Amino acid sequence: MSEKAFQRIYTKLTAITKATVTLEAQGVANDELALVAGRLAQVVKIKDKSVTLQVFGGTEDIPTNAEVTFFGEPPSLNVSDDLAGRFFNAYGEPIDGGPAVEGEKRQIGGPSVNPYKRRQPSQLIPTGIAGIDLNNTLVSGQKIPFFADPDQPYNQVMSMVALRADVDKIILGGMGLTNDDYLFFKNQFESAGALHKIISFVNTTDQPPVERLLIPDMALTAAEYFAVDKNEKVLVLLTDMTLYADALSIVSNRMDQIPSKDSMPGSLYSDLAKIYEKAVQLPDGGSITIIAVTTLNDGDITHAIPDNTGYITEGQLFLRADPDSGKVIVDPFRSLSRLKQLVQNKKTREDHSAVMNTSVRLYADAANAKTKLENGFDLSDYDLRCLDYAKEYATRLLAIDVNISIDEMLDTAWELFGKYFTKAETGLKEKLIEKYWKATEK
Amino acid sequence: MTTGKVTGIIANLVTVEVNGPVAQNEICYIDLAGVKLMAEVIKVNGNKASVQVFESTRGLQIGDTVEFQGYMLEVTLGPGLLSSNFDGLQNNLATMEGVFLKRGEYTKPLDENKLWDFTPIAKAGDQVIAADWLGEVKEGWLPHKIMVPFSFEGTYTVKKVAEAGQYKITDTIAVLTNADGEDVNVTMTQKWPVKVAVGGFVEKPRPFKVMETGVRCIDTLNPIAEGGTGFIPGPFGCGKTVLQHALAEQADADVIIMAACGERANEVVEIFTEFPELKDKHTGRSLMERTIIICNTSNMPVAAREASVYTAMTLGEYYRAMGMKVLLLADSTSRWAQALREMSNRLEELPGQDGFPVDLSAIISNFYARAGYVKLNNGQSGSITFIGTVSPAGGNLKEPVTESTKKAARCFYGLSQNRADKKRYPAVDPVDSYSKYLEYPEIIEYLDEKIEKGWVDKVIKTKYIIRKGKDAYEQINILGDDGVPMAYHEQYWKSELIDFVILQQDAFDDIDGCSPLERQKFMLDLMLEICDKSFKFNNFEECMTYFKNLINICRQMNYSEYKSEQFEKYFGQLKEELKHE
Structure with a gap:
């Protein structure tokens, strides 16, 4: 500039x-x-x-x-197809040694899409991870964050999801990335041979925090170019939005604004919404899907940052370590994809939503049994079966290292139902039981 | 006309030095290189007016000119409002150009070229006052009354009413003569400032009817009155939106107005994508025909959030004055309160609790007070039933917006994180939630007549069973399955039966999603009959298995067409099970 x-x-x-x-x-x-x-x-x-x-x-x-x-003008980014495959800093300047990008100069943080011109999201984004595809199905045009404690492998999971997703462009907005994580993303993208469809805007921890405030708008301006002008399917990755919000609070604090909950600015909700609401399904086929990361403080989702985020985004994917299976799982209780019913049973098999609900309900029964066990009470036969079921369910379906098709996930769930429960205990509709029930030796 | 110049800018709060009189809440336009940005006066100090701008202020400079309009924020009322999508300032979103919202682009709310079939009601010589009906046009399937404008004061004599025929909304359809003998022309459209309540009725009696919604945990347990108020607080992910959409789809109302205030755009997309396809269960017409969407999503200008709920309420009052049953849904009133907080903060006002303005409580109760059941001048009645959602920070109900709303609204449908985690939807907490209307003698009498004598006693009994079940559950948890008498298990499982069969409802199922009152009565009677029985179980596992089986059969009943062969088959199974207790 x-x-x-x-x-x-x-x-x-x-x-x-x-x-x-x-x-x-x-x-x-x-x-x-x-x-x-x-x-x-x-x-x-x-x-x-x-x-x-x-x-x-x-x-x-x-x-x-x-x-x-x-300068007489607000921050802007030069947009053209040449953005693809490049790495930039928060100001949109190349950091990969390449030349500056030529193209149309666009102001970042531009206007919102007219809600009436949006279309209802309806395309499934399969990830192979059952904790996502089975229980919290993603849809293009959705905005959803991973909620995770800092020790969870959220960046790894996110890059895995991005590389498996069938999209035209992946745009990474890295805020306060450690240098190691930045290099991790770079290596992942390179070794997947996907560099040509990836654009990165990166602010690392060794750079000033206030710079981060530009990253989401830069990434989304590039995303809007490809989605609106080129009708492409764009996936935007934003990590870590907690550090973005921290930068907001630094600035508002220096401007002597009265802080609201958790010393965050009173406008936090609107500030975050302006970013997340850029996720859109456009009438001409283009779409912007946002997958973000919000790091938590010891799983506390009532803190102002995850709390406001939860009210804005279309669900959240909650990562946690499961002591029983020893794996990192997508927590079925605290995770949610609000758009899942737009594709479940429609783009997937007819039994999808029923299987999802039943498997989670039985997992909840197992959690109750576990509480009983911890309190030193005797367990009933049903409790014991629930516990066995829960372990296998967590290992074979909830764990993030699963990579199978949605039909295989459903078949696995039916297999577990048949293995541990009676038909009445599942409470499933008879029509589905007749078709899919898999009896096994108990 | 008063004009001014910009002297200060912080985000969407702009300070203007003015050269003449300005009114609180007056509308002004700021000229930004030819683009006019709409703004509202929110504070005046000497010759400095603070205005909140309904658009982004990017590029605005000191010295830019401002023109004051001499009126408050107002809406246009007339035929053609139904099935429209407006923004918070009543711009028609459908007629805007381009994919992106352009700053300073304001569109007309109503189609001025459309011809409407007008039929006169009043005749020459009639004495009329504001809000009296002069004629009507068919708007979709609803008779849309053309009224004496709300702003008219005193009594008028009708000089002439247009003959039946086709007219545009701007055509004169009546000439009225005022007390001074002056003639005034009346068209099919009028304007009204949104922050002023529309009058036009004789009295506002206590609500005495129940509005049927098809949602069991509301209709059966905590019914909302027609013309009543209620609110739904809940942490994110507990199903506020799904519940609101169910109400919008199923409620027994003539007109539904949905104010999407600072919420997700995709939720609005869902409404205008699905509603035209869905049929109104009461009239068989497309749901969109009776729906108005006021849409100020979270990424749209913050200041217009406040405007959007007032716009929605004013449109509701307009239809109420036509003698219609209006259901107004606002999702979410917390976002509106946050918009007030942002502005109060920029104005450097001393903050109240959690940084909210100190008059938050008064603002909320004033707003809720605009709902209600009214008797119109001509003896007919109309109503606005208002249900707002609240998004409490961190799911903690001890926060200013929830507490203020609790004082204003008569029904409380608290969504519980615990129920949502267990996927027990709708997650309305059966113990904490209440409907004050169940205490109204008028309502008790109405339900005696509408459902059966002593209905409310049954409801109270049901609530008692749920509460006892909760107590038993806690005891079992503390003392263990074997540490409590069998009666506790029975008590607990009876409440589980009511929970699974009555409280839980599958909003996404075509049949279970909407349960008519008759069916609700049938199922509640059946459940109470079971709960009245005393069982003799040998051990708690037997008790559990028995009730799980009953629950399963009853749920299959819920999924079957009422009184169908399939329904009767499961009913038969249930009776069989009940024989060997």
Whole structure:
């Protein structure tokens, strides 16, 4: 990004905080970009002559006589097919040694799609993971985060899902990625031979946190180019949105805003919604699907970040370690895909939703039995069967290392029903039992 | 006209220096390089007005000009509202160009070229006041009354009413003479400010009828009155939206208005994709014909969220004045409260609890008070039943929006995380939830007549069984299966029977999804009959197996067409099982 010729240069800052600077300037527009001592900044507040800018790179060692020049326009990205296969930083500048991308200059954080022009999502995204496909089926145009504690392999699972998904473009928005994770993604994409359809915008932990605020909008501007202009199916990966929200709270704090729950800004819901609602199924076939990561603090989903996220996204995939099977599983109780009924039994077999509900209900019975066991009570025969079922269900279906087709998942579930339960105990519709029941020796 | 210049900008809060009088809540347009951005005055201090802008303020500069309009945010009322999709400011989303919403693009809410078949009701010489019916047009299958505009004060004499025939909404269909002898032309359309309640009725009696919804845990356990108010608080993922959609599909109402306030766009897409295909169970017509969607999704401008619920309520009041039964659903009122919080925060007001404005409670109860059952001037009646959802932060019901709403709404349908985790849907908590209407003598009398004498006693008994079952469950958990008397197991399983057969309902099943009152009565009678029996079980496993079997049969009944051969087959099975107790 370059400065315009004959721009007025200001050299008198009136206030500096850790994330913002204030100066007196004229003819400045809301949201426009500026350079402050060579660092990129954006206008966030104007009061009479006084203009406040958030400095993405942080304000360390910026002097009160720093040079400030305004660009006269908000942040933008050059979009064209040349974006494919490239790696960029938060400002949209190449970090892979390649040339700058030429193309149409588009403002990031643009307007929303008219809800009336949206179409109902209806295309299944199979991942091979039964905890997702069977219980929480993904649909293109959906927005869904992984909720996971920091020690869970969420980035690995996410890259696995992305590479298995049948999409035209994958766009990675990495916020506060560790250098190791960044290289992990790079290797995964390269070794899968999928680099040509991947675009990455990356901010690593060694870069300033406020920069992260640009990443989702950059990634989604690129996504909208491919989905709207090129009618492509685009999958956007955003990791980690908790670090994005932390950056929001840093800025609002420096601007003396009254914090709401968990010291997050009062506008957190709207800020997150603006990003997630970019997920869309368009009338001409293009779509944007967003899979994000929200890291939790010891599984606490009542914290403002996961809580607001849950109200915005169309479900959540909750990763946790299962002590009984020793595997990482997609928790069937706390996970949910709100769009699953748009494809279940329609794009999948007729017994899908019934099998899903029954298998989860029986797993819940097992959880009750486990509580009884822990409290030192005797277990009934039914309890014992539930426990055996739960272990096999977790190993063969819930674990994230499963990779089978949806029909195989359903057959496996029927096999488990027949192995551990009577027909009446499953409470399934008779019509389905007649067709699919698999009796085995008890 | 008052004009002004922009002097400050923080996000969508803009300060304007004005050169003349401005009113609180007055609408103004800010000129951003030729694009007009709509905004509303929310605070005035000296010659500085603070306005909230209903659009993105990107690119706005100090010194940009502002024109004040002299009126508040208002909606256009007239035939053609039904089956429309509006944004929070009543722009017609269907007639907008392009895939993306463009800033400053405002579209007309009603089609001004469409011809409507008008039939007069009033005749020359009639004395009329505001909201009296002058004539009607058929809007879909509903008789849409053309009324004396709500803003008319005093009594008017009808000078002339147009003959039956086809007219556009802007054509004059009546001429009225006021007390001073001046003639006023009336068209089929009028405007009304959304933040002012529409009058036009003689009295607002206590609600005395029940609105049937086909949802058992509401109709049977905690019925909502026609003209009543209720709210559904619940953590995310507990089925608020599914429940609201079920109400919108099935409720016994003439007009459904859904305000999607700060929620997901795909949920709105679901409504306008599926509703045209679905049939109204009461009239057999397409559901969309009786539905209006007000859509301000979470990514649309925050300030318009507040506008969207008021717009929805005003449209409801308009149809109520025609003598219709209106059901208004707002999802979610918490997003509206959050929009108020964002603005209050930018205005640097001293915050109340959790950063919400201190008058939050008053704002909410004022809004709920606009619902209700009314007697119109001509003796007919109309109603607005209002159900709002609340999205409590962290699922904790001790937060300002839930607490304020609890004071205003008469029905409480609390969704429980625990029930949702167990996939017991709808996850309405049977113990915590309540309907104050069950205490109304009018309602008790109505149900005596409508269902059977003593119905409410049965409902109270059912609730008692559920509560006892919960107690028994806790005891069993503490003392163990063998540590409690058999009676506890029986008590627990009786409540499970009611839970599985009455409370739980499969919203996605064609038959079970909607349960008419007659069927609800049949099933409740059957369950109470079973609960009245005392059983002799040898051990708790026998008890469990027996009841699980009963539950299974009853659920198959729920999935079968009422009184069909299949239904009777399962009913027969059940009676057989009950013989050997």
